Amino acid sequence: MAEAIFEVFRGNCEGGQPATYRVPIAPGMVVLDALHYIQAHQAPDLAVRWNCKAGKCGSCSAEVNGRPRLTCKTRMDSLPLDKPITVHPMRAFPVIKDLVTDVSWNYRVNKKIPPFEPRPGTDWKMYQEDVDRVQEFRKCIECFLCQNVCHVLREHDKMEQFGGPRFFVRVAGLEMHPLDSKSRTQMLKDELGIGLCNITKCCTEVCPEEIHITDNAIIPLKERIVDEFYDPVLMLIRKIRGAKQELR
């Protein structure tokens, strides 16, 4: 039977290094199966987050051969077996143990975002195309692979100033909802720092749900902010309209 060599990070918040394990490969195996094999036979205390094993819960995020992936969706037959396969925790978040990282920062950011609020007495009818637009954003499984790969967070450590692609998707899902009554553009500009995004699209590349994060969420939100705060023609029009309202 074929065998693969894995180099899995072992360590904690203070540091660590990869340990080598040999794993027999069966057809249809995914990286998570290999990690379970290592737990069962060689390293019973290997800390791994996982749950559904079906690419839907977002628990098993890790970096396989340097790429952020869900380990339950990374098939062994998609990886070269002639070299060791590296499995590391997500680099943008502090390590708790081995492959388990502390992603609680994300939940703190989420609390800042005002939730959906319809106008009282709204007629609950929407066009299918408006629904389709936001349904894409609701596919998000909160795996945080996009947050992990975004250079603003990963390389430049700007967690205090930047919400990250996941939350731009969340805000897009709220702002573009036809029945939502709140405006989150000020917050996008100031607290969530959407201006720091320079649309390098790494987030879109790693999203396991294939959400077009940059094209369908971030860029339209940036356009809304430009319209509201930076477009001189629109500012003039709003001023004129505003003055007309007062005259009436």
Added chain:
Amino acid sequence: MAAAEHAKTTQAAPIDSGEVEEAVREILAPFERKEGENPYTIHRDLQETMQNLVGIFRNEGDLIRALEELEKLNDRAEHVSVEGSRLFNPGWHLVQDLKSMLTVSEAVTRSAFARKESRGAHSRIDYPGFDPVWGTKNNVILRERTTMTLRQSPVPEMPNDLRQLVAEEK
């Protein structure tokens, strides 16, 4: 609401610190034991036993053997070892989960053994048909100290509106 009101006015029941210490000792024991078994091996053997002997099609001989195997697995589960720290240790978590898995497996096997008919997902090759008498009974599992006992309780009366729906379906 009523639960919240009650909670505000009552105090927690006193807990025997001796029991707490005993529980802590029991949970940490696998770290102390040096020559014990790997919990993952027991888990795998439990999976094999249930899959082969208490699977989709069941018969008396297999179920009796399953109960014997489960008893052996219970003994093995008392002597597991784990290594590593207490921080996020899946092997250690499995030791706790194994107890529940073994309990549930035994309960399922005992019920399957007692129910000498086939109904729904429970298929006995040696009793392939419905038995209307069993149709009126549920199996109830009880713990008496460390042993498991089985008794029957009557199936509750079907409410009238549900009975009507079932009649209409036919």
